[in-house]
Amino acid sequence: MSHERKLRLKTLIMVFAMMVCATTGDSLLKRGMSEIGPVALTRGGLFQAFQLAMSSRTIWLAILFLIGFMLSNMTVLSWADYSYVMPASAIGYVAVTFVGMTLLGETVSPRRWIGVALICVGVFLVGQTKPSTSAVAQAVP
Amino acid sequence: MIRTAATLAIFVLSGSAGELAVTHGMKKAGAPDHLRIQPVIRFLGRAFRNGWFWVGVPLMALSFYLLMVLLSWEPISLVIPASALSYVVGTLGAKYILKEDVNGVRWAGVLLVCVGVAIVAAG
Numbered sequence: 658m659s660h661e662r663k664l665r666l667k668t669l670i671m672v673f674a675m676m677v678c679a680t681t682g683d684s685l686l687k688r689g690m691s692e693i694g695p696v697a698l699t700r701g702g703l704f705q706a707f708q709l710a711m712s713s714r715t716i717w718l719a720i721l722f723l724i725g726f727m728l729s730n731m732t733v734l735s736w737a738d739y740s741y742v743m744p745a746s747a748i749g750y751v752a753v754t755f756v757g758m759t760l761l762g763e764t765v766s767p768r769r770w771i772g773v774a775l776i777c778v779g780v781f782l783v784g785q786t787k788p789s790t791s792a793v794a795q796a797v798p
Numbered sequence: 799m800i801r802t803a804a805t806l807a808i809f810v811l812s813g814s815a816g817e818l819a820v821t822h823g824m825k826k827a828g829a830p831d832h833l834r835i836q837p838v839i840r841f842l843g844r845a846f847r848n849g850w851f852w853v854g855v856p857l858m859a860l861s862f863y864l865l866m867v868l869l870s871w872e873p874i875s876l877v878i879p880a881s882a883l884s885y886v887v888g889t890l891g892a893k894y895i896l897k898e899d900v901n902g903v904r905w906a907g908v909l910l911v912c913v914g915v916a917i918v919a920a921g
Binding site: 667670671728731732734735736738739740741743744747750754768769771772773774775776777778779780781782783784785786787790791 | 817818820821824825827828829830833838841842845851885888889891892893896897898899900901903904906907908909910911912913914915916917918919920
């Protein structure tokens with residue numbers, strides 16, 4: 658496999674990992690915080706919410722996925738361009754829309770579909786460019 | 799109005815600056831030899847000891863704090879779409895600070911993603 662193809666594959670794997678971790682982490686966090694209920698913005702309310710959050714398995718699982726997102730983001734940026742990874746990771750908005758529609762039965766407005774279509778075309782165009790153009794990344798084995 | 803615009807500008811600039819600093823730090827740390835557990839753990843060890851990473855984290859924290867402040871002043875349907883400007887600012891930073899080669903196709907992709915995210919985030 659050529660160097661560029663290997664680099665592209667590695668980058669796509671990591672962007673996919675970022676998307677899965679961010680989407681799952683955000684969804685779990687939303688579910689966990691909904692279980693806790695509305696947080697009162699007082700010292701007592703915040704302390705109680707913190708205690709409840711720290712004893713929630715769902716929230717700990719969300720934190721684990723969000724750490725996974727951060728680590729995969731750091732790893733991919735060690736060889737790939739920021740201007741490649743940042744727009745490519747916007748594909749998460751598309752994933753969230755499909756997850757919401759298929760698993761949660763949410764209705765997606767035509768305006769949102771237009772946004773999703775623009776993101777898909779944008780990510781496709783960015784995907785046509787070289788994942789790394791900086792001097793450091795060229796030396797990646 | 800001026801207060802919101804200025805805070806929005808600092809929010810976008812600090813977030814992008816933080817991410818650019820982290821990216822620079824990761825490049826300095828050097829990529830893992832292979833995508834296996836041991837090389838990735840060694841890479842993360844180098845990454846967390848890199849000064850640029852610790853420059854980026856407080857800038858991103860400042861950006862997150864300003865997002866909370868903006869959300870307390872303005873409706874979410876204005877703040878989140880406006881934050882999509884980060885795609886353009888981040889790409890400008892990548893081109894002129896990190897010296898990445900951003901060609902016309904990538905710019906077109908970034909602009910479409912920016913508009914798409916703004917539309918999706920507006921709900």
